[in-house]
Amino acid sequence: MTMRSVERIHAGRSVRRLGSFHAAAEDLHLAQPSISARVKELESALNVQLFVRQGPRIRLTAEGHALIELADRTLGSASELVERFRTRDPLRGLLRLGMNESFALVSATDLIERIERHYPALRTSIFVGDTGAVSQMLAGEQLDVAIVSEAHVPGHVKQEVIGKNRFGWFAHAGFPVTREALSPSDLGSLHLLISPPTARLHETVLKWFTDARVTPERVSLR
DNA sequence: GTTGCACCGGTAATGTTAAC
């Protein structure tokens, strides 16, 4: 992309933001014909009409809206990149954070509050899902940090243990518990409600039954 | 190093058009 192309896109963004070529010209410290020419060059180069001219009134077309939205995101990312490397501070910009549902239920609010307090220049986007889905996104570089249980992650991802997650069974209050620890054979005949197959917990629970040579009679996914 | 030319991008002036 040439500098001239970037200038054309800046002109288009400014016209969209301020609502007129005249205002955009003032904003960019240029004369109105320069803005008019830049927008026209941009339209010609892309072979699309970005603005509908109705005499002295202009209206953004759907294609214009789409292009400038994309330009905003792209140039915004470019500015963020420049700022990040200029300041040598990695803790700014957007942090894509993923977490499994159990962690999200218990600690998400506290974690986000701490991040915002300690790193005010950092914006966070949160994805909550089961461990399988979150790990997959992390491996695919769709997330920067993920909090999961029993993660199987590729080599480029650094792992750090932050705590232990204890599993437990939950049952109706009237369920007859005859001893402290239940075995797979105690539960195999019941209707079990467990996590979906993408969750690590699903695999863990089924392995618990398989190791004891018990096949659960009825399993539903939540 | 200097000169002349072409090209590009800018501005000022003017025309055009729609809203009031």
Add this chain to the structure above:
DNA sequence: GTTAACATTACCGGTGCAAC
């Protein structure tokens, strides 16, 4: 009719490049 805003045109200055 007036006003405001975009389009068009003419002209100017800076820059790159080839020729000398």
